[in-house]
Structures are given as structure tokens and as C-alpha cells.
Amino acid sequence: DGGITQSPKYLFRKEGQNVTLSCEQNLNHDAMYWYRQDPGQGLRLIYYSQIVNDFQKGDIAEGYSVSREKKESFPLTVTSAQKNPTAFYLCASTPGPGGDQPQHFGDGTRLSIL
Amino acid sequence: EDQVTQSPEALRLQEGESSSLNCSYTVSGLRGLFWYRQDPGKGPEFLFTLYSAGEEKEKERLKATLTKKESFLHITAPKPEDSATYLCAVQAADSWGKLQFGAGTQVVVTP
Numbered sequence A: 001d002g003g004i005t006q007s008p009k010y011l012f013r014k015e016g017q018n019v020t021l022s023c024e025q026n027l028n029h030d031a032m033y034w035y036r037q038d039p040g041q042g043l044r045l046i047y048y049s050q051i052v053n054d055f056q057k058g059d060i061a062e063g064y065s066v067s068r069e070k071k072e073s074f075p076l077t078v079t080s081a082q083k084n085p086t087a088f089y090l091c092a093s094t095p096g097p098g099g100d101q102p103q104h105f106g107d108g109t110r111l112s113i114l
Numbered sequence B: 001e002d003q004v005t006q007s008p009e010a011l012r013l014q015e016g017e018s019s020s021l022n023c024s025y026t027v028s029g030l031r032g033l034f035w036y037r038q039d040p041g042k043g044p045e046f047l048f049t050l051y052s053a054g055e056e057k058e059k060e061r062l063k064a065t066l067t068k069k070e071s072f073l074h075i076t077a078p079k080p081e082d083s084a085t086y087l088c089a090v091q092a093a094d095s096w097g098k099l100q101f102g103a104g105t106q107v108v109v110t111p
Helices: none
Strands: A004-007 A010-013 A019-025 A031-037 A044-051 A054-057 A064-066 A076-078 A087-094 A109-113 B003-007 B010-014 B019-026 B030-038 B045-050 B056-059 B062-066 B070-075 B084-092 B105-110
Touching: A004 A087, A010 A019, A019 A031, A019 A087, A019 A109, A044 A064, B003 B084, B010 B019, B019 B030, B019 B084, B030 B070, B045 B056, B045 B062, B070 B084
Parallel strands: A010 A109, B010 B105
Antiparallel strands: A004 A019, A019 A076, A031 A044, A031 A087, A044 A054, A064 A076, A087 A109, B003 B019, B019 B070, B030 B045, B030 B084, B056 B062, B062 B070, B084 B105
């Protein structure tokens, strides 16, 4: 079955540590997105990528970095500069860049601070 | 600035008790409005896309409607398995694929 796989499901970060969240899709989608979800708030866009080797900052990119070296992979690194990283992180994709297609989501990674 | 407000924040229903969720939005030209269902610890699951005022879409016990300022998600004769958080998101005409999400409505349906 096609879909989006996020790993790990749970992740713990120590002070001063960078951690990387994995997002892999086998839907052959061009566009991929990273969101952060906090209790009582809507999903907020961190980064998005329309095509391989290209990505743009979303609304809350500070303290995060991404890469898009392969069409199926869009890893997110939470750096030590992100002072409040505890949240539920969601990866999504759409078939093409832009447009009005619905975004398909993975099942998320929950990041906590040790 | 694009804005999406969902109400109520939480809703508790008896099985079979129909109700509606509201999604009010302000956006500079609507390209699409999306409804998602999210179960605890899971990613959002796509339900509907609405594009223009007057449009309606149905799926089992759910029906979504759209006006120029808001969308409603009607739940008819809900069952316990309809318990979830329902998210609304809008895409502005000039936003390229970017969605603005509301905070969601948590629905609990008791037997």
C-alpha cells in the first residue's frame, strides 16, 4: 500500500543535541511538507518542498533544517537552536507542486525533551 | 492575514444525536477548504475538499457545506467510531499549496 512513513514514532532529545526525523513516501508525490502540532493549536508549517533539491521556509522555520535529495525522502532536523521542540511533528505530501489537491499525512513523530 | 477559527473546541454527543461543527475563515481568495479527521496519536485523514460557496459533499454520516465565510461539518446520527478531532484548513489562491489550519474540534460520541 502506498503511503507516508514517519520514524521514529517517539524521539527524545537532550539539551544541545540535534535530532533528525525521517519521512519517506512511496506515492510518487512531488511536493512534501513538515508541520508542527501543539495542543490547542492548529498545524503550523515548518518547511515545504515542491521538487527534489528545492525547499522553502514555512511560517516557523527557525531552529529547523531540511534536505530533499531524493523524491521520496524529506528528513527534518530539529537543531539545538530550537528552544521549544516538544511537539507532534507531521509530514505530508501532494501529487504535484501547488494546486488544490488534499495533503496526505504520515502518522507523526512525537518529540520530547529529556 | 489568513485565519481559520473552529468552534466549538470540544463536543460531547450521545450516539444518534446529530450536530454541526463550524469553521469560520478569512482568506484573500479561497482556492479550497479541506476537512480532516484526526485520531489520537495519528496523522490527519482527508475527508473532503470544497471549492466554492454552495458546494456540499457527503460521506457516510458526514456532510460538509461551504459559504463565503464559513463551512459546516454536519454529523448525522453519530456512532462512537465517529469520535475524533476534526480539522478544517483553507488554501488561499496565492499561497501555492500552503494550508492554514484551525485548532480543531474534539468530538466524543458516547453509547
